[in-house]
Amino acid sequence: MRLVVIGAYTLDELQEQVVRCFSDVPAHPRGEPSLLDMTRTNANTWEETCRSGIKDYGMPFAPASLARIYRVVPVRERHSLNITWQVPPQGSNWRSKPCDYIAHLIGHEAAGSLLSALKAKSLVTACYAGVGSGGYENASSHALFNLTFTLSEEGVSHWGEIVTEIYNYIGMIRYYCATQDGLPSWIYEELRAIQDVAYKFEDEMTPEELVENIVEDMAPAFSLPPERLLDGNSLLFEYDGDAIKDIVDNFLVPRNARLDLMSSTFGRDADYDGLDETNEPVNETVNKIDEEEDSGGTFSIESLPPPQKEPMFGTKFWSNPISEALLKEWESATSPCLPSDSSLLSLPPLNPFVPTKFDLKPCPLDDTHHPLLHCSLKILDTGKKATVTKFNSSKKQILLLYEDRDEKWHEVDLVLASAIDITPDFEGTLDKNSIKFKIVAVPKEEGSTLDCSDNGDFSIDIRLSFPPIPPPLPESRLPQLVVDTQALRLWHLQDRTFKRPIAELRLKVICSHANKTPLHKACADLFVTLCQDAVTEISYLASVCELGSSISSTDQGFSLRVHGFDHKLLDLASEVLKVFFSFHNQQDPNKLPDTIKPGRFDACLEVLMRRYANAGMQASSLCTDVRLRCIRPTIWSSHSKADAFKFIDESSFMETITSILSEVSIEAFYHGNVDHSDALTAKELVLNALTASGSCDIPKENYPLQHVLKAPLVTDDHIVVTPTKDSKEANTAVEVYFQIGKDDLSHRVLIDLLSEIMYEPLFDELRTKEQFGYHVSCGARWTFGVIGISFKVVTSCKSADEVSERLDRFLHEFRDKLATMEEEKFMENLVGLVKNKLQMYNSLEEECNSLWSEINEGRYDWEAYRNEADHLRSITKERVMTAFDDWLSPKCEQGNAKERRRLVVHVIGTSEGPASDGRPIIESDKLGKEIDQRVKAFHEAAGHATWGKIL
Numbered sequence: 001m002r003l004v005v006i007g008a009y010t011l012d013e014l015q016e017q018v019v020r021c022f023s024d025v026p027a028h029p030r031g032e033p034s035l036l037d038m039t040r041t042n043a044n045t046w047e048e049t050c051r052s053g054i055k056d057y058g059m060p061f062a063p064a065s066l067a068r069i070y071r072v073v074p075v076r077e078r079h080s081l082n083i084t085w086q087v088p089p090q091g092s093n094w095r096s097k098p099c100d101y102i103a104h105l106i107g108h109e110a111a112g113s114l115l116s117a118l119k120a121k122s123l124v125t126a127c128y129a130g131v132g133s134g135g136y137e138n139a140s141s142h143a144l145f146n147l148t149f150t151l152s153e154e155g156v157s158h159w160g161e162i163v164t165e166i167y168n169y170i171g172m173i174r175y176y177c178a179t180q181d182g183l184p185s186w187i188y189e190e191l192r193a194i195q196d197v198a199y200k201f202e203d204e205m206t207p208e209e210l211v212e213n214i215v216e217d218m219a220p221a222f223s224l225p226p227e228r229l230l231d232g233n234s235l236l237f238e239y240d241g242d243a244i245k246d247i248v249d250n251f252l253v254p255r256n257a258r259l260d261l262m263s264s265t266f267g268r269d270a271d272y273d274g275l276d277e278t279n280e281p282v283n284e285t286v287n288k289i290d291e292e293e294d295s296g297g298t299f300s301i302e303s304l305p306p307p308q309k310e311p312m313f314g315t316k317f318w319s320n321p322i323s324e325a326l327l328k329e330w331e332s333a334t335s336p337c338l339p340s341d342s343s344l345l346s347l348p349p350l351n352p353f354v355p356t357k358f359d360l361k362p363c364p365l366d367d368t369h370h371p372l373l374h375c376s377l378k379i380l381d382t383g384k385k386a387t388v389t390k391f392n393s394s395k396k397q398i399l400l401l402y403e404d405r406d407e408k409w410h411e412v413d414l415v416l417a418s419a420i421d422i423t424p425d426f427e428g429t430l431d432k433n434s435i436k437f438k439i440v441a442v443p444k445e446e447g448s449t450l451d452c453s454d455n456g457d458f459s460i461d462i463r464l465s466f467p468p469i470p471p472p473l474p475e476s477r478l479p480q481l482v483v484d485t486q487a488l489r490l491w492h493l494q495d496r497t498f499k500r501p502i503a504e505l506r507l508k509v510i511c512s513h514a515n516k517t518p519l520h521k522a523c524a525d526l527f528v529t530l531c532q533d534a535v536t537e538i539s540y541l542a543s544v545c546e547l548g549s550s551i552s553s554t555d556q557g558f559s560l561r562v563h564g565f566d567h568k569l570l571d572l573a574s575e576v577l578k579v580f581f582s583f584h585n586q587q588d589p590n591k592l593p594d595t596i597k598p599g600r601f602d603a604c605l606e607v608l609m610r611r612y613a614n615a616g617m618q619a620s621s622l623c624t625d626v627r628l629r630c631i632r633p634t635i636w637s638s639h640s641k642a643d644a645f646k647f648i649d650e651s652s653f654m655e656t657i658t659s660i661l662s663e664v665s666i667e668a669f670y671h672g673n674v675d676h677s678d679a680l681t682a683k684e685l686v687l688n689a690l691t692a693s694g695s696c697d698i699p700k701e702n703y704p705l706q707h708v709l710k711a712p713l714v715t716d717d718h719i720v721v722t723p724t725k726d727s728k729e730a731n732t733a734v735e736v737y738f739q740i741g742k743d744d745l746s747h748r749v750l751i752d753l754l755s756e757i758m759y760e761p762l763f764d765e766l767r768t769k770e771q772f773g774y775h776v777s778c779g780a781r782w783t784f785g786v787i788g789i790s791f792k793v794v795t796s797c798k799s800a801d802e803v804s805e806r807l808d809r810f811l812h813e814f815r816d817k818l819a820t821m822e823e824e825k826f827m828e829n830l831v832g833l834v835k836n837k838l839q840m841y842n843s844l845e846e847e848c849n850s851l852w853s854e855i856n857e858g859r860y861d862w863e864a865y866r867n868e869a870d871h872l873r874s875i876t877k878e879r880v881m882t883a884f885d886d887w888l889s890p891k892c893e894q895g896n897a898k899e900r901r902r903l904v905v906h907v908i909g910t911s912e913g914p915a916s917d918g919r920p921i922i923e924s925d926k927l928g929k930e931i932d933q934r935v936k937a938f939h940e941a942a943g944h945a946t947w948g949k950i951l
Contacts (some may be wrong), residue, residue, distance in 0.1 A: 001025055002218040004211040054141045059086040067255045067327060069159075072262040073307060073316040075269045075728060077613040079151035081124075081159055082260040083166065087251040090131065090143045091221040094232050096240035098247055099145055103130030104191060105173060105348065106147060106166075109540035112346030114169050115149075116537060120344060122599040123155035123162055125533075125607055140221035145252065152603050156263045160326060163259065167333035169345050170252050174336040176347070177245040183347075185239070190351055192236040197355060197565070198546045199234045201500045203843040254330040259322070266301055270727045272316050353545040353572065355565040358501040361675040363494060365394040367476045371422045372398055372412070376441035380427075385440070389474055398430075401471050410435065467834050469870045478862045479669065479851060482679045487690055487697035489667045491855060492679035495844055503566035503672030504848040505573055505682060508856055509580075510703055511557035512663045515634055522608075522641035522648075523656040524553040527583065529604040534579045534595050542572045549576050555634060556704050557664070559856075563845065566673045570685055577686070581693035583654070584661040590651040601650050609645065612638040617726045620775065620794050623733035623907040626720055626931065627790070630903055630938045631709045631739070631783060633946075637935075639928025664695040665703075669855055671848045707946040708786040709939060711739040711901035718941055719904040721800070722931050723919050730911035733794045734803040739901035740787040740887055742947055743859070749868050750883040751780045751789050753875060756833045757826075761817070762791070762810060772798050772806060784857065786947055789888070799917040800906035808890050815889055818881060826877045837869040903938070 005018055061084075090099055107129030109115045118124040128148045131137055137144045147166065149155070155162060176183045205213070217229050224232040307316040339345040363369060370391035377386050377400070389407075390399035397409045410430040426439045479491040495503075514524045528551050532539075539549050547564030549572055560580070562573045582593035592601060615638035616622035629635045670682045690697075712718065724731075740747055758778055767776040773795030781788040793803045841847035854860050861867065892898045908919040922930050 002215050004215040004218070006207045006211050054139075055089070057141065059142050060136075060144075061086050061258060066258055067322050069259040069261055069320055069322055071266055071318045071320070072260055073266050073269050073272065074262050074264055075726065076617055077264045077268075077610045079153060079156050079263045079265070080148060080261075081151055081155070081162060082146060082148045082262075083163065083257050084260070085145045085252050085257050087131075087143045087145050087247055089140055089221065090138065091140065091223045093240065093243055094222060094224055094228075095237040096243055097236060098240055098243040099131045099143065100236075101188070101191065101244055102145070102173070102247060102252070104187075104544075106169060108348045110348055110537045112344065112348065113537075114166060114345070117344035118149070118155075118162060118165060119533075119536075119600070119603070120597065121158075121161075122152055122603050123158055124149040124151055125603060126150040138221075140219075145247075151263070152606055153263075153265065156261070156265050159259070159261055164330060164333055165345070167254065167330045168339060168343070170248055171334045171337055172339055172345060172347070173248050174245075174334065175338055177241065177248060178336045182241045183244070186350065187348065188236070188239045190354060193354060194351075194545050195235050197358065199231060201358070201502065201565075203498075203500075203845075206842075253334060254322075254327050269314075269316060272307060349541075351541050351544060353542040353547050353568045355501070355545060355547075355567040357567040358565075360499055360501065361494065361673055361678070363496065364476070364676075366390075366392045367474070368393045369496070370398065370412075372439075374443045375422060375439050377437045378440050380436040380438055387471055389471065390476070399474075405471075466831060466873060467838055467869070469873070470838070470866060472863060472866070479671075479855075482670075482676070483683050485697075486699060487665055488683065488686055490679065490683050490686070491667075491669045492674070492676065493669075493671045493851065494675055495672045497841070497847070498844045500844065501566055501673050502564060502844055503569050503670065503674045503678075504844065504852075505560075505562045505569060506669045506671075506848070506852045506855075507560040507686070508554070508556070508667045509558040509560065510665045510667065510698060511660050512698055512702060512704060514553065514557040514660050515555050515636075515704060517644070518636040518640040519644040520656060520660060521553070521636045522644050523653055524558070524660060525641065526605060526608050526645075526648075526653060527657050527660075528553050528558065529608050530592075530596055530600065531576075531579050533600055533604050534597070535576055538575045539572070542568070547572055549573075551576070551580070555632075555706060557660075563848075566678070570678075570682060573682075574685055574689075577689040581661070581689050581695075583657050585692070585694035586654070586658070589658050590654050592650055592654065601653070605645070605648070609642060612642040617724075617729065619724045619729050619731040619733035619907045619909050620792075622722070622725060623735045623792070623794075623905050626722060626907065626935060627735050627737055627903065627905045628783075629935045630720060630905070631711065631737070631786075633707065633709055633939055633944070637928065637932050640932060642928075661693065661695055663698045663702075664690065664693070665698040665700075666690065667855060669848070669852050671851065672844055705949060706784040707948075708784050709942050710945040710947055711737075711903050712942050713899045713901050715897040715899050717804075717902055717904045718938055719804075719906060720934050720938055721906045721908065721918065721920060722934060723922055723927065724907055724909045725924075725927060727910055727924065729909045730796045730915070731794050732796070732798075732800050732803075732909045732911070732915040733905075733907045734792070734800050734807070735905045736791040736804065736807050737781070737903045737905075738789050738888055739903070740789070743782065743785045743787055745867065745871055747787055747883075748780075748782075749871050749875060750880060751787055751887075752868070753830060753833055753872070753880060754884060754888070755780050755789060757818070757821075757829045757880075758814060761814065765810065766793065766806065770806075772803060785859075796909065796911045796915050797913060799914040800908055801918060802914065804904055804906070811888055812890050815884060818877075818884060821877065823877065826880075830872060830875065834869045834872050837865040837872075 001022075003018065003022060005014055007014055007017075009017070087099065090097075093099075106114060107127055109127065115124060115127045126149070129146065131143045131145050137146070149162065151159075151162075173183070214229055217224055217233055222233065301318075304318060307318050309316055367390050370388075370393075372388045373391055375388050377388065378384070379386065384402055386400040386402045388398050389401045391397070391412075392399075392409070395409075395411070397411050399407060399409050401407050411432065413429045413431075413433060422439065422442055424439055424442055427436065429436050477493075477496065479493045482490045482492045511524075513520055515521050531551050535549065542549065542564070545565065545568070547562075547568060549562045550560070552559045558580075560576060562569055562576065564572075579595045582595045586593055616625050625637075629637060666686060668682070668686060670679050674682075740751060755778055762778055763776050766772040767774075773793045775792065775794035778789065778791045781790050791807050793807070795803060798806075841850070850865075851862060854862060854864065887900065889898055890900075906918070908916060910916055910919065920930075
């Protein structure tokens with residue numbers, strides 16, 4: 001047995017509890033089957049080592065299943081090639097991690113990598129390499145080294161060429177391993193340095209994650225000594241060239257591999273329904289094809305018998321041995337040698353993004369750190385209470401916020417070295433001993449301010465304690481505008497909470513026409529795909545150094561994010577912006593920029609069209625998509641965007657994207673270990689990129705409007721019914737959306753509180769007791785300034801009508817429960833919601849997400865959660881009852897049906913039984929258009945009325 005316990009107690013106290021609770025648990029299972037017999041050395045000590053009996057059974061793949069290709073039929077549109085090599089268990093190699101080292105080389109994405117070389121031939125689009133963390137991949141008996149490529153459609157028919165290139169790269173690694181000097185030492189040193197800083201500065205895990213990770217790492221298979229349980233699986237401790245050489249020489253070889261080629265060119269899973277299938281064991285004669293086809297020629301399924309069927313999941317596949325000639329070709333490719341001069345393969349380049357500066361930037365002198373900061377004090381002479389909100393280090397003064405909201409600066413008499421000196425009941429003096437104070441509360445972390453005026457002051461006369469509400473933060477602790485022009489608005493906030501050398505740069509690129517028509521939106525999506533593809537070689541190098549970037553299209557234009565160690569963050573941002581704005585101000589406006597390599601337009605277009613085809617394949621996701629499109633008329637469906645791309649080419653794409661980028665304004669946020677001078681540097685970087693692009697800026701009044709449709713106020717329901725896109729999707733999804741109105745603080749907290757109170761009984765009744773569906777939930781919705789609440793059920797055993805009726809009945813019955821709810825139970829929910837809103841952020845990313853959403857949505861309520869928590873003090877059960885009656889109750893006081901702004905969406909699956917009742921019969925090639933028409937029918941029923949300009 002392995003046990004990890006974490007708690008806020010001393011080690012002696014924890015040990016006492018562990019002994020009391022677990023000492024009677026048997027040391028090992030009784031009557032173990034022989035397969036699990038363990039040979040133990042130094043049993044019952046930290047030095048214990050174990051050898052599992054399963055190890056004697058050898059590798060998991062039988063020889064007959066190796067050196068074969070398995071052609072797999074997918075459910076969705078996709079093309080992928082996966083090569084799996086079985087290697088010895090790697091637990092004993094925890095110090096050097098040779099498989100991780102090899103995966104770093106084979107899975108690299110920069111110039112010279114396998115991915116880069118194969119992308120240049122338009123054969124692949126993405127890759128992944130390494131031994132996974134799952135028990136079937138990394139076990140005491142074996143490890144499975146996987147290399148997976150996402151293919152283009154052309155790559156499917158050239159799989160043999162792709163595998164040859166893979167073995168050419170392995171041959172290059174073998175060449176370096178065979179030389180006296182071995183692989184370049186800087187590769188290991190670079191990896192070790194990156195893992196060291198990533199581990200040192202990683203965000204704290206939750207207690208649950210921490211104990212789970214530790215107890216897994218205690219498994220005998222990992223061979224970790226007790227002093228390395230926390231970092232043994234995260235760091236590199238030594239270089240073992242012999243272990244690397246052993247793996248590439250003896251295990252990453254053609255006859256030890258199985259190939260899985262999955263492609264929708266073989267058809268889709270639903271295409272084989274009703275055909276004869278076999279699930280006979282694999283043997284050397286089943287479905288054998290000729291050698292030319294084995295080498296990557298055209299694969300014709302018409303001449304073959306029906307596919308085999310995997311018995312557990314029903315996956316359909318053909319299994320064929322790889323020809324001896326092709327195996328010998330691959331074995332020749334793996335011979336130790338350097339690639340030819342014409343080859344694009346090479347070892348990874350030196351990484352320019354390895355961070356070397358980790359110093360925390362000093363805070364401004366007039367608002368810096370002090371051990372008393374955020375402490376609650378009691379002035380002994382007057383009895384007044386106050387909170388320390390600021391410290392001016394140049395004047396040695398603290399700013400006190402008194403309980404009457406009066407603020408006053410006081411000189412600090414004592415020099416305190418650190419927060420360790422500060423404890424409750426500590427006494428000191430201010431203003432040259434003229435004022436005596438006593439500390440009454442100390443925050444656990446900087447930023448978790450307590451407003452001591454709330455202590456013991458329960459504004460609501462009940463037995464449950466209402467949490468203390470922190471005072472508003474000083475302006476210096478909130479995002480500040482560094483530049484405010486028509487072209488650029490840049491906000492900046494220096495981190496004071498997490499104290500890590502990391503930062504976040506977010507940019508909202510606003511374009512007048514990015515979402516004008518389905519064609520414009522589709523071109524924006526393709527533009528994003530091209531940009532991400534073009535920066536892959538640079539962004540991958542950065543990602544190895546824990547520096548990430550992303551680009552996405554939005555309803556107003558585009559969103560860019562760069563995050564990670566602040567030292568090289570702006571270097572990556574510069575590269576991303578260079579590619580982004582290279583599409584505008586071209587000498588030839590109909591030609592792709594030089595940043596896009598030949599052949600990548602068609603490859604990225606294929607990726608995007610496949611993404612459109614796979615959108616909404618699950619009932620749950622399609623249901624939410626339809627609901628959003630009903631209330632947001634400017635959200636274009638994947639079908640309409642794909643339809644707009646029927647005749648797209650480079651020239652028409654460039655014409656549209658040039659139009660989109662002709663008018664651009666940017667709003668940005670720079671947050672983290674960055675001071676004001678860093679923000680000014682970011683400002684220059686963004687403005688220089690804008691200027692070079694030649695784009696015009698946009699007046700704010702010309703920003704694209706984000707209209708939200710006003711749901712009709714009626715007694716009956718408007719129900720949008722559609723079948724699932726996937727004919728194999730058994731689930732039916734129902735979403736019932738109630739629209740409340742324009743954003744308002746009081747309405748917002750009332751909806752949050754109603755959701756808090758209803759969630760548990762809704763789940764308990766529909767999910768736990770009545771088994772209506774495996775997913776049952778409710779929650780508040782905030783859609784571009786319009787508030788609502790949504791109820792969702794995903795089921796495979798109830799009809800959509802039954803679900804809708806049951807939800808309405810739940811609301812009818814809940815009204816009585818709410819009316820008779822005891823005050824203590826009501827306050828339990830209220831206080832729980834307040835505590836959730838006052839919870840501290842767990843990471844810089846989480847805090848940045850919250851602040852960025854305020855910028856992105858144009859609300860700028862930096863302390864929204866604090867303000868909502870404060871407003872909840874005034875909420876009574878009577879107000880909640882009134883809100884429920886106004887917005888959600890199915891019946892009015894007279895018992896008649898009540899008018900509500902209510903939208904119901906049914907996405908009906910194909911399961912045998914009630915869940916498929918009412919499924920519309922629509923041909924698959926017409927389904928996308930039919931769903932669009934049903935969404936438009938709702939727009940017409942609503943009279944195209946909107947809530948007007950909100951943000």
